[in-house]
Amino acid sequence: MNNQRSLFFNVDWFIILTYLTLCIIGWFNIHAAVYDPMNPSIIDLDTNYGKQLIFIISAFIIGFAILLFDNKFFNTFSPVFYGITILLLILVLIIGRNVGGNQAWIPIGSFRLQPSEFAKFATCLLLARYLSSGTIKVQEFRTQITAAFIILLPTALILLQPDAGSALTFSSLILVLYREGLSGYFLVIEGLSIVLFVLTVLYNKYVVLVGVIALAATLIYFYRKSRKSLTIIGSGFLFSVLFIFSVDFAYNKILKPHQKNRIDVILGKVNDPRGIGYNLNQSKIAIGSGGLWGKGYLQGTQTKYDFVPEQSTDFIFCTVGEEWGFAGCFLVISLYLFLLIRIVNIAExxxxxFARIYGYGVASILFFHVFINIGMTIGLIPVIGIPLPFLSYGGSSLWSFTILLFILLKFDSNRMGII
Amino acid sequence: MNSFFARKFVVQGIFIAITIILLMRLFYIQVISDEYILSAENNVIRRLPIYPARGVILDRNENILVQNEPVYDLMVIPREVKPFDTIEFCNLIGIDKKGFDRRFKKARSYSPYKASIFEKQLSVQIYASFQEKLSNFPGFFVQNRTVRRYPDSIAAHFLGYIGEVNQKVIENSKGFYSQGDYHGITGIEKSYEELLRGQRGVQNLMVDALNRPKGNYADGKYDTVAVAGEHMISSLDKDLQKLGEQLMKNKIGSIVAIEPSTGEILSFVSSPGYDPNLMVGRQRGNNYMALLNDTYKPMFVRPIQAEYPPGSIFKVVNALVAQQFGLINENTYFFCPGGYRYGRQGFMGCTHVHGSIGLKGSITESCNTYYGYTYARMIDQAGMRPVNAYKKWRAAVSAFGIGTALGIDLPGERNGLLPTSDFYTKRFKNDRWGSAFTISLSIGQGELGITPLQMANVMAIVANRGFFYKPHLIKAIGDENVIKEEFLKKNSAGIDPAYFDVIIDGMSAVVNQPSGTAWYSRIPEIEMCGKTGTVQNPHGKDHSVFVAFAPRENPKIAIAVVVENAGFGATWSAPIASLMVEKYINKKISRPKAYMDRLIDANLLPGSAKVIRKQDSDSTRNKTVLTEARVKSNE
Incomplete structure (x- = not known):
């Protein structure tokens, strides 16, 4: 308790160091991505890496400012943040700028604000506040419905932009609910859904159906003695059948052609390196040509000559892969893993x-971004446009991740204090 | 802490598991698979070929026969094309809107990112007006390349032509050729392809995603320069060739002139010919089809591909062989009653009743009877079975370069025909045949096929008194004037030089004696020695043949002229040859203009395609007729 006032002593410096390292790695790679060998320059504030330097510095300032806030501020005002965010999300649909098909930006002067980025920490905060209030039990259906509403309201608004990538981010919050007592079956159902989804899109739904029936029959045979198991298998079976048909319906009737295409390309249903698969193919080529040790800083040909689109934002990992090779990728991914494990430990x-639940929210959202973004650049999952935390170019995303992380650091620095 | 604390490990476990999956995938695409490294190079490196200039071909006096001329290909990169005034564009390059759409679609389906040819070989005028307005048409640019150009439009068969390589050639070239390259298809262009084509260079350029060049790859470390093809000095005399082509206008036939002391071919006319420039440029395809479908087959290289029974000029060969065998000499006389009787009822007519005639006279007056006797001596009275005597005779004739290709440096040379004894044994179903069965060979008719080149070569042998150099078209290659070894080798015809005097006397008299058959073709101040011939043509009018060399002492030129369907050798072939000889030796022609005009203006082409086809079907029947029946006329 002596150290209660000594703010910086209590801050988790491991996280801050990791955070700074990732930001600096990001800055160097953005420099490499926009580097023009015909016209080299180090610092130019008009370029992306010049601006990113300003973003990093300002993010750091915002981060430290957060540490200076009163501890109760975030808990108390979480409904306000949430409300403001929802208003902004509605506003962006009305007055937003349309960039690349997504109505996601509110122009403020020369900057553009992306409310969906800030929806992440606002949602985390409100979810944490709701779940931490006295008598709440996640196992109860009422609680599940309320929690789902808190998560799905911003998700739905973001889907309207339409920004499927950012919307999907919120699905990661199921990990938070799981930690707080949600049945493990929900995780299993989510996993099962993904597998069934992929299989249904790839193969004829009846083939998948036959497979599911065969699996269910086998399971029923082995667990025929246990009534409880039979109930679970039966409901799982029913769910699967319904899911297959709804996926089939959604895939063929609801999804827009370009969304369908993206799924088709990633699942290998179509091979079209010049068309829809161009981004993915070029991204894989850039990373794959990096080899073990990479081509060296500023030596990447694929990223330098613009073969990879969006290479300083969503595809920044390509530059890492091409210029720093497997070694560089290993380092970056290890840093992320360290960060995630550390955040979970801090949360615990x-x-x-309230702080614990919020901590899990931070971990879930960061995890989702890292996994989806890197997975997308190496062709493990469909191309979903979400940034790589701390590395990707962009003020809104860097600030939002910084705020997300530093609020947790703030809580942590006060963990010894009286709640 | 609460009751679900342990779930922390599940969450962290998920993080670790996903991390491992990511790293495994990264390890696979970065370290294990090299597919992506290759793709990256394909992405960024453009190997631009640098085309070498093809070797220039000169005539023997180093006048240019074929050279390279720049042309301009209009290229397009579909992706970089922005809206522009299509009508203006079409007017500039002379195409319509439909043609534009078709070309553009083709280019886009080839690649939206890479340059492809929009229109080949713009003329200089179109290029100039287009270049001015190039900035109006983003995505289009002009690439220059060279094509062959023939300043005098002569010697098409001799030079040959080049064309784009086909798939088979590309596969067989072990990577030398690629799509769109040109290679020699006929003539010198083909036979010296490997020297003419030069060495292609490569520039490794780095490009960005929009195919914009971004400098040299690895500072040009892997670049190579183009090495131009070797230039060739041919044996052809440009002025002589020009005259020859002029004289052969509207006639079917050949002229081959050889320098006896070297074997260099001075003139190589195949008629009807074509302008070699037709095989270049945008109309090439149409021109090619028109030439291919032409009734008179202008693509046929007659000097080395047409075979004729030589007719009376073959008497020269028989006279020399018989002397070498010791069966006749300059004092051998035979009695000519107007024909030669052989076998039980055979009779080979002669043009005149010559009475008692000697060897020299037999050449000058072309007495068939004399050669009937001579041939009978060689086959029936050689002190061996006639079949073996024939073999010996055949070997001696072969030494003149008859019956096998001479090995000229042109593709497509034919062997001709000099039947083996087995051929006759098979035909007569036993080997007890004698001179009577093959008597037409004595006067150069029957189953003989000799190309005009072989005829000219026989004259070179007579001019040299017993030897020849392989006839060839290229006398010096490259800056060091290399000549192929094989062309320096003296080939003997196996005849003692002494036996030539009497023959040459006879041949001189053919031209220079008022009673000679080619008196009309004598050349003032030059003693030309020649022999006329008429080749029986079962398809129509006989072919006119004349062979000669000049001057008698220290000969400079040996020549063979064949004019198809022209009748007697003296009427058409001999005057043509005499003009050629005079032109070559004196560099000018002393005969009156009317003399030449008669030859140039004459149209000796057979009437129409229809007639020829009808006669063709007749000829198949005629071929089965035995030799005896075919002996008819000579001079």
């Missing part, structure tokens, strides 16, 4: 369940 050491 909080006395207040």
């Amino acid at each position: 050491r909080q006395r207040s369940s």
Whole structure:
């Protein structure tokens, strides 16, 4: 308790160091991505890497400012943040700028604000506040419905932009609910859904159906003695059948052609390196040509000569892969893993369940971004446009991740204090 | 802490599992698979070929026969094309809107990112007016290339032509050729392809995603320069060739002139010919089809591909062989009653009743009877079975370069025909045949096929008194004037030089004696020695043949002229040859203009395609007729 006032002593410096390292790696790679060998320059504030330097510095300032806030501020005002965010999300649909097919930006002077980025920490905060309030139990259906509403309201608004990538981010919050007691079956159902989805899109739905029936029959045979197991298998079977038909319907009737195409390309249903698969193919080529040790800083030909689109934002990992090779990728991914494990550990050491729940929210959202973004650049999952935390170019995303992370650091620095 | 604390490990476990999956995938695409490294190079490196200039071909006096001329291909990169005034564009390059759409579609389906040819070989005028307005048409640019150009439009068969390589050639070239390259298809262009084509260079350029050049790859470390093809000095005399083509206008036939002391071919006319420039440029395809479908077959290289029974000029060969065998000499006389009787009822007519005639006279007056006797001596009275005597005779004739290709440096040379003894044994179903069965060979008719080149070569042998150099078209290659070894080798015809005097006397008299058959073709101040011949043509009017060399002492030129369907050798072939000889030796022609005009203006082409086809079907029947029946006329 002596250290209660010594703010910086209590801050988790491991996280701050990791955070800074990732930001600096990001800055160098953005420099490499926009580097023009015909016209080299180090610092130019008109370029992306010049601007990113300003973003990094300002993000750091915002981060430290957060540490100076009162501890109760975020808990108390979480409904306000959430409300403002929802208003902004509605506003962006009305007055937003349309960039690349997504109505996601509110122009403020020369900057453009992306409300969906800020929806992440606002949602985390409100979810944490709701779940940490006295008598709440996640196992109860009422709680599940309310929690789902908190998560799905911003998700739905973001889907209207339409920005499927950012909307999907919120699905990661199921990990938070799981930690707070949600049945493990929900995780299993989510996993099962993904597998069934892929199989249904790839093969004829009846083939998948036959497979599901065969699997269910086998399971029923082995667990025929246990009534409880039979109930679970039966409901799982029913779910699967319904899911297959709804996926089939959604895929063929609801999805827009370009969304269908993206799924088709990633699942290998169509091979079209010049068309819709161009981004993915070029991204894989850039990373794959990096080899073990990479081509060296500023030596990447694929990224330098613009073969990879969006290479300083969503596809920044290509530059890492091409210029720093597997070694560089290993380092970056290890840093992320360290960050995630550390955040979970920090969350668990909080006395207040509000801080713990929020911590899990931070971990879930960061995890989702890292996994989806890197997975997308190496062709593991469909191309979903979401940034790589701390590395990708862009003020809104860097600030939002910084705020997300530093609020947790703030809670952590006060963990010894009285709640 | 609460009751679900342990779930922390599940969450962290998920993080670790996903991390491992990501790293495994990265390890696979970055370290294990090299597919992506190759794709990256394909992405960024453009190997631009640098085309070498093809070797220039000169005539023997180093006048240019074929050279390279720049042309301008209009290229397009479909992706970089922005809206522009299509009508203006079409007017500039002379195409319509439909043609534009078709070309553009083709280019886009080839690649939206890479340059492809929009229109080949713009003329200089179109290029100039287009270049001015190039900035109005983003995505289009002009690439220059060279094509062959023939300043005098002569010697098409001799030079040959070049064309785009086909798939088979590309596969067989072990990577030398690629799509769109040109190679020699006929003539010198083909036979010296490997020297003429030069060495292609490569520039490794780095490009960005929009195919914009971004400088040299690895500072040009892997670049190579183009090496131009070797230039060739041919044996052809440009002025002589020009005259020859002029004289052969509207006639079917050949002229071959050889320098006896070297074997260099001075003139190589195949008629009807074509302008070699037709095989270049945008109309090439149409021109090619028109030439291919032409009734008179202008693509046929007659000097080395047409075979004729030589007719009376073959008497020269028989006279020399018989002397070498010791069966006749300059004092051998035979009695000519107007024909030669052989076998039980055979009779080979002669043009005149010559009475008692000697060897020299037999050449000058072309007495068939004399050669009937001579041939009978060689086959029936050689002290061996006639079949073996024939073999010996055949070997001696072969030494003149008859019956096998001479090995000229042109593709497509034919062997001709000099039947083996087995051929006759098979035909007569036993080997007890004698001179009577093959008597037409004595006067150069029957189953003989000799190309005009072989005829000219026989004259070179007579001019040299017993030897020849392989006839060839290229006398010096490249800056060091290399000549192929094989062309320096002296080939013997196996005849003692002493036996030539009497023959040459006879041949001189053919031209220079008022009673000679070619008196009309004598050349003032030059003693030309020649022999006329008429080749029986079962398809129509006989072919006119004349062979000669000049001057008698220290000969400079040996020549063979064949004019198809022209009748007697003396009427058409001999005057043509005499003009050629005079032109070559004196560099000018002393005969009156009317003399030449008669030859140039004459149209000796057979009437129409229809007639020829009808006669063709007749000829198949005629071929089965035995030799005896075919002996008819000579001079």
